Amino acid sequence: MKQGGGSNAPIFLKNRCAMELSKFSVGNEGREVFWNAENFEGLLFAFTAVALAIFAYGLYKRWQMWTALGKPEVRNDNIQERIKLFFLNGLLQMKTFKDVYPGVMHGLIFFWFFVLIFGAAFDATEFHIAEPLGVPFMTGKFYLVFSFLMELFGLFVLIGVFMALDRRYIRKPDRLGYKGEADNTPDDAITLLLIGSIIITGFVIEALRIHVTNPPWEVWSFVGYTLSKAFAGVDNGTAEMLHKVMWWIHTSIALGFIAYIPYSRLLHIITTPANHFMASLKPAGNLEPIRDFETAESFGAGQLEDLTWKQIFDSDACTRCGRCQDGCPAYLSGKQLSPKKFIQDVKTYLLERAPLTVAAKKAAGKAGEGAGPEIPAPEKTMVGEVIDLHELWACTNCMYCMEHCPASIEHVPKIVNMRQYKVLTEADFASELQLTFRNMENNSNPWGIGSHLRSDWAKDLGIKTLAEDPDVEYLFYVGCAGSFDDRGKKVSAAFAKILQTAGVSFGILGTEEGCCGDSAMRGGNEYLSQTLMQTNIEVMNGYGVKKIICTCPHGYNSLKKDYPHFGGNYEVYHHTEIIDHLIATGKITLKKPVDGLFTYHDSCFLGRYNNIYDQPRTILASVPGMKLTEMERKLDKSFCCGAGGARMWME
Amino acid sequence: MAKGVWIVAEQRYGAYRKISFELASTARKLADQLGEEVGAVLLGSGIEGIAGELGKYGVDKVYIADNALLEPYTTDAHAAAVARLVKEKDPSILLLGASVQGKDLSARLVGKLATGMATDCVDVKIVDGKLLALRPMYAGKCYGEVVTSSFPQMASLRPNVFPAVENSKTPEVIKFDPGLDPGQLKTKVLEVQKDTAGKVDLTEANIIVSGGRGMKGPENYVIIEELADVIGATVGASRAAVDAGWRPQKDQVGQTGKVVSPNLYIACGISGAIQHLAGMGTSKYIVAINKDPDAPIFARADYGIVDDLFKIVPELTKEVKKLLA
Numbered sequence: 001m002k003q004g005g006g007s008n009a010p011i012f013l014k015n016r017c018a019m020e021l022s023k024f025s026v027g028n029e030g031r032e033v034f035w036n037a038e039n040f041e042g043l044l045f046a047f048t049a050v051a052l053a054i055f056a057y058g059l060y061k062r063w064q065m066w067t068a069l070g071k072p073e074v075r076n077d078n079i080q081e082r083i084k085l086f087f088l089n090g091l092l093q094m095k096t097f098k099d100v101y102p103g104v105m106h107g108l109i110f111f112w113f114f115v116l117i118f119g120a121a122f123d124a125t126e127f128h129i130a131e132p133l134g135v136p137f138m139t140g141k142f143y144l145v146f147s148f149l150m151e152l153f154g155l156f157v158l159i160g161v162f163m164a165l166d167r168r169y170i171r172k173p174d175r176l177g178y179k180g181e182a183d184n185t186p187d188d189a190i191t192l193l194l195i196g197s198i199i200i201t202g203f204v205i206e207a208l209r210i211h212v213t214n215p216p217w218e219v220w221s222f223v224g225y226t227l228s229k230a231f232a233g234v235d236n237g238t239a240e241m242l243h244k245v246m247w248w249i250h251t252s253i254a255l256g257f258i259a260y261i262p263y264s265r266l267l268h269i270i271t272t273p274a275n276h277f278m279a280s281l282k283p284a285g286n287l288e289p290i291r292d293f294e295t296a297e298s299f300g301a302g303q304l305e306d307l308t309w310k311q312i313f314d315s316d317a318c319t320r321c322g323r324c325q326d327g328c329p330a331y332l333s334g335k336q337l338s339p340k341k342f343i344q345d346v347k348t349y350l351l352e353r354a355p356l357t358v359a360a361k362k363a364a365g366k367a368g369e370g371a372g373p374e375i376p377a378p379e380k381t382m383v384g385e386v387i388d389l390h391e392l393w394a395c396t397n398c399m400y401c402m403e404h405c406p407a408s409i410e411h412v413p414k415i416v417n418m419r420q421y422k423v424l425t426e427a428d429f430a431s432e433l434q435l436t437f438r439n440m441e442n443n444s445n446p447w448g449i450g451s452h453l454r455s456d457w458a459k460d461l462g463i464k465t466l467a468e469d470p471d472v473e474y475l476f477y478v479g480c481a482g483s484f485d486d487r488g489k490k491v492s493a494a495f496a497k498i499l500q501t502a503g504v505s506f507g508i509l510g511t512e513e514g515c516c517g518d519s520a521m522r523g524g525n526e527y528l529s530q531t532l533m534q535t536n537i538e539v540m541n542g543y544g545v546k547k548i549i550c551t552c553p554h555g556y557n558s559l560k561k562d563y564p565h566f567g568g569n570y571e572v573y574h575h576t577e578i579i580d581h582l583i584a585t586g587k588i589t590l591k592k593p594v595d596g597l598f599t600y601h602d603s604c605f606l607g608r609y610n611n612i613y614d615q616p617r618t619i620l621a622s623v624p625g626m627k628l629t630e631m632e633r634k635l636d637k638s639f640c641c642g643a644g645g646a647r648m649w650m651e
Numbered sequence: 652m653a654k655g656v657w658i659v660a661e662q663r664y665g666a667y668r669k670i671s672f673e674l675a676s677t678a679r680k681l682a683d684q685l686g687e688e689v690g691a692v693l694l695g696s697g698i699e700g701i702a703g704e705l706g707k708y709g710v711d712k713v714y715i716a717d718n719a720l721l722e723p724y725t726t727d728a729h730a731a732a733v734a735r736l737v738k739e740k741d742p743s744i745l746l747l748g749a750s751v752q753g754k755d756l757s758a759r760l761v762g763k764l765a766t767g768m769a770t771d772c773v774d775v776k777i778v779d780g781k782l783l784a785l786r787p788m789y790a791g792k793c794y795g796e797v798v799t800s801s802f803p804q805m806a807s808l809r810p811n812v813f814p815a816v817e818n819s820k821t822p823e824v825i826k827f828d829p830g831l832d833p834g835q836l837k838t839k840v841l842e843v844q845k846d847t848a849g850k851v852d853l854t855e856a857n858i859i860v861s862g863g864r865g866m867k868g869p870e871n872y873v874i875i876e877e878l879a880d881v882i883g884a885t886v887g888a889s890r891a892a893v894d895a896g897w898r899p900q901k902d903q904v905g906q907t908g909k910v911v912s913p914n915l916y917i918a919c920g921i922s923g924a925i926q927h928l929a930g931m932g933t934s935k936y937i938v939a940i941n942k943d944p945d946a947p948i949f950a951r952a953d954y955g956i957v958d959d960l961f962k963i964v965p966e967l968t969k970e971v972k973k974l975l976a
Contacts, residue, residue, distance in 0.1 A: 442789050649907060
């Protein structure tokens with residue numbers, strides 16, 4: 001400032017003519033809003049009105065599409081919680097920041113562009129309200145700080161835009177594509193260039209203004225000030241002419257940006273925060289049960305209209321950021337499925353189908369009441385043609401996509417709904433799965449091993465069944481793997497021994513226990529899963545079961561979250577929670593040292609589904625001598641083993 | 652009054668499937684009890700030459716329809732032809748194989764004839780002049796006895812369960828018109844792509860020799876193939892071997908591969924994970940060869956050899972060769 005003040009004095013004199021017109025001076029710093037553009041105001045208003053009209057029309061059209069199709073679903077309950085989600089994930093972008101580099105990149109653009117819009121609003125307020133009222137506020141120190149911040153934020157946005165351009169067009173991470181092919185559209189480039197050029201032209205205009213008026217305080221507008229040096233030697237007349245031209249270019253781009261929003265990826269400015277507001281408040285991985293088996297003629301989602309409006313809206317909140325794809329076990333193991341492509345395919349189909357439905361509704365409206373809309377039959381089937389069946393069946397329900405989607409999109413329930421259609425309506429699914437379903441039907445376990453052998457693992461271990469003694473605190477729900485699989489049986493026996501040692505009162509269901517139904521449910525056989533669940537609930541409620549411990553994460557998740565849908569309300573614990581508690585309370589102490597280096601692989605259904613990350617690690621840490629290390633993909637980024645979502649039973 | 656015990660014989664490329672003889676022998680037994688004749692329906696093209704062969708297993712009358720539309724097998728053509736003849740001749744009992752083709756045909760046929768059927772039977776007998784069929788239920792935990800109150804009384808018989816008993820009849824061969832209208836047939840076979848050169852499909856194999864992770868590499872399957880050749884077996888594999896890329900997926904035995912039930916299953920270097928057992932646990936005899944005495948496969952095996960398969964398998968091949976020589 002010192003340096004600027006001294007050297008600026010002669011220039012100030014040189015431009016005295018211009019400055020004499022101004023009411024601003026040192027000590028009363030400021031700038032004239034609409035400098036050199038005094039007569040543009042009317043035109044600006046007209047153009048703004050046009051831009052806003054185009055914006056509103058586009059949004060209206062889109063609104064019609066969102067409301068054209070889909071079954072009802074309530075997503076406006078618990079407003080307080082929803083506002084919180086909107087604030088945290090929509091405005092503060094907490095989910096976006098989970099991935100740091102792209103999060104910061106997006107933040108640089110979003111936050112500061114957002115603030116710049118408010119800056120423009122400040123200018124407008126000054127010009128239209130404050131000045132006419134005689135209380136201008138954009139003066140003095142406030143103006144200087146304001147100028148400085150606006151410069152800084154403009155620079156931030158520009159940095160963000162360059163980071164984005166570099167990422168999308170030079171570094172090309174796989175997630176911004178599909179199978180190594182970038183999926184960039186012209187829209188991506190247009191959007192970034194629009195934002196970038198709004199900022200750049202803004203700086204140029206400012207530089208030209210500073211070049212002509214050259215007030216000493218504008219050194220605070222450091223970008224414009226620096227840039228103004230580039231115009232040294234340009235006479236004022238030319239500069240003012242250039243300024244006018246640039247002003248219009250800047251204004252046109254800014255208005256074009258507004259008009260462009262509903263027709264481009266910029267729409268996510270509206271849809272994504274809206275999607276955060278409407279995010280599911282149910283426990284992670286919740287699947288709404290089918291309730292109308294007796295009356296329904298079709299099950300699951302075969303066509304777009306079979307999805308709920310919210311499930312359809314989801315697809316319009318997707319920005320193709322590809323975070324879902326980055327950790328998708330199906331995609332990473334070379335399957336066709338990419339959660340991003342899946343959502344985008346639904347979106348493309350929505351944009352194809354919705355206008356036809358809107359037109360049909362309109363026609364019906366004209367034809368008068370009573371005439372229901374004759375919506376043209378779809379030319380292709382959603383499940384099978386829009387969504388490839390290989391993609392549909394490749395999903396392991398691991399929840400990575402939903403956990404990491406910065407737009408709160410819900411991929412997994414859609415996939416399960418589509419599978420329900422294939423299984424329950426069309427009876428068209430893999431033969432291996434058919435074998436598994438039949439085994440579950442006959443013997444209540446996927447392998448088809450005689451259900452009378454279910455409790456053989458517990459022979460000679462002194463474990464009582466609830467039939468023998470129902471007066472126990474916990475039911476140990478063993479599950480199929482724990483009952484029949486050789487490794488699983490060892491886990492069951494070991495855990496039972498722990499409970500016995502710690503003196504925990506527990507029992508098992510023995511041969512009265514059945515398959516939990518998780519694989520049937522996620523494999524699309526909702527009917528079978530409900531049958532299995534209801535059978536278990538009848539047995540458990542019959543014994544008055546209150547607390548349940550599971551070793552298998554799938555049974556744990558199912559008993560905890562799916563069973564309440566059918567009248568099975570229990571306190572459900574995973575055995576790691578129980579063991580952790582037993583160690584913490586001194587009920588068991590680990591004495592035998594275990595040598596060697598170990599790691600813990602987070603299970604999807606424990607971690608991402610139920611937020612159990614710490615207990616298993618705490619238990620391992622209390623084993624004497626055990627050396628622990630972490631894998632690269634851990635916690636909420638843990639890599640699925642591939643067996644969830646009924647994939648265990650498919651090839 | 653419906654009379655006669657009939658079978659639908661199965662042939663492929665002019666050769667009978669073994670199930671045809673099992674059906675014929677069983678029908679003979681039933682017919683003798685009833686004092687009735689055994690009739691067989693034989694469909695195909697260029698099959699006249701083999702019609703007489705059924706006499707060897709006790710068939711009295713062979714009704715043949717030799718028609719290009721009946722070769723290769725299609726559900727609609729065969730169902731139409733059999734239904735037409737059965738309606739005309741009115742047999743009392745109609746037996747089919749619970750084979751892939753028989754299951755397919757019997758379902759369509761039972762609908763066309765509007766009668767009842769017991770599927771996948773393991774025993775049939777005559778009680779009070781009616782067909783009583785025994786079929787496993789609940790994955791073999793119990794048996795159900797099924798009597799059909801309408802005619803013909805249909806049953807499909809599980810392959811490899813009923814004995815094929817030789818007899819010496821010279822059957823009467825009767826040609827009949829299947830009454831097929833090419834325009835009515837919805838299925839057209841454009842091309843047949845045959846799998847494995849001449850090898851028996853895993854699901855139909857009588858003997859299977861399987862190799863697992865213990866094979867250590869694809870090149871070592873030579874010893875498995877040699878043994879299979881000598882004893883007329885089909886080669887299978889565990890998921891571990893298939894996932895490692897040592898064997899094609901179609902060879903996979905297990906929960907997510909083929910579910911097989913041969914008379915003899917020889918598991919070499921297979922630990923017997925639950926997913927594998929789910930695919931072969933119902934085999935009649937299981938032989939396990941594995942170095943690890945704790946391998947779960949031994950809990951299921953009828954005979955177990957705890958030793959190096961690379962030593963045992965070639966030895967076995969050598970001994971069987973000697974025996975057969």
